[in-house]
Amino acid sequence: MTALMKQKRTVSSMLVLLLTGLFVLAFLFPYIYLVMTSLKPGTEVVSTTPTLFPTVFTMDSFRKMFDVLPMVKYFGNSFFTAIASTSVSVFLGSLAAYGLSRFSSKLGNMFLLLTLTVRMVPLISVAVPMYGIINKLGLYDTKLALVLIYTSINIPFVIWMMIGFFDGLPKELDESARVDGCSRLGAFLKIILPVSLPGLATTAIFSYMMSWNDFLMGLMMTSTNAKTMPVGLSEFLGAYNLDLGPMTAAAVCFSFPVLIFSIMIQKYIVSGMTMGAVKE
């Protein structure tokens, strides 16, 4: 390699580093700004000459947010509905996916087409009649309503994720389990599910995120009792509310744990996001 080429190479790799660095800064800035704002004293939050870092670090906003918002309750509601709907939808969805993967039938194919269509239907469209159904069942403003709705939103997603996974497992696995005297369901529960744990984990993480991050369904189906965090957060924007410090603090509390957790388990997240689009 000539000296000139070497030089050219260093310059271009420096350029790559520089550009990446700039983009990283640009993408991280909004969130860092949120976190920094939550640590500012109230007057600084809405200062007309905003700065990135607070002049004094204070936990005031975090203390105040409990007065403005029943944080613990909303947090609990979000957590409960997300966990419950994830468990139910992952179990029922993978059961269905297994059935569809192992026995193909006309009915099954129609069902598969239905799950695909559901992916394209805007949530707001079904939310309108869903509201009526939930009301009729007497479930308005209950956690059960949200669990039922999140479960049915997540099931088609779980089916699509898990069908690919089950298709990749050799049929001999089921057959040997059956020879050993397992029923179909037994083979599924004892053999197939444990082998599919990585796929299940990825799917569960995404189901959880979908429920946890939902705003629209929470907005339409709850009022006080079952309200979730996103809906609670959105209410800061109602009326003339200039006390935005607690809002930023609550937003940090809502998003920070998830952010840290997702960085820890990013292997699953990356595989889940690229699963649909990139064939290995």
Next chain:
Amino acid sequence: MTKSDRRTALLFFSPAAGFMILFFVYPMFLLVRDSLFDSKTGTEFVGADNYVNALTSERFYKSLYNTVIFVVGAVSIELIIGLILALLLSTGFKGSNFARTLFLSPLMIAPLVAGLIWKFMLNDQFGILNSFLFKLGLIDSPQSILWLSDERYALLSCMIADIWLTTPFMMLVLLAGIQGISGSLYEAANIDGASRMQRFWYITLPSLKPVIVVAVLIRMIDAARSFDIIWVLTQGGPNFASSLLSTMIYNTMARYNQAGYASALSILFIIILISICGIFMLRLWNPNKKAV
């Protein structure tokens, strides 16, 4: 397949099917029914009146137009930035894995929180973006761009928030696609003395095409359906400047309480989305044609 096999299969997917019938098929049926009844009482059959009203309403076309602008604008910028980021990271420099992790962070943030963050940053009184532009000398005063309350900028502001939130998804998928391209192609190109630009145009881009199409399709569907960000930032205002079909349906339902009209709008929205996806997919999966 034996009869008992068929029965087992049915057993396996009937619980899931039950859920979907109760919370998707049945609501769809209700939606169609409601769309044929009047908006005030919901008891009088009005035929296609709601559809006629929608298709002759200026607001519907305005929202449809905004939705198209929002989807096309946001997704194409996401594609361009996502591709640049994927290419940068694919050079595999020291620390590129760490950079990828950092880029992932917006993806894990709820759209609602993303909306709140941008509402804060774009505020015309204490927003940091205007103050930054002012310090750079690009604008005359920190209050001169009303990002959220000026009709010219409202939709753009929503797009900025969406781009921030979902470009990382684009980057991630494209990066996986680039890493899946066989290295031997590049080696062969190197032997032939191809320049960096040529390698990009003749190897990377064509090999990446199927991945790009799928990623764009996924993003288009999700962008068209998005509601949270727009709701937090502008609620579709001012004067419907950032009204998308999703916010228009919500407003029709929740503010004006016109269930029949909202249902008709919903049906139209579903038809439009599914037919666009259908066209996309037919082109993608038709074995007789070359893939897109």
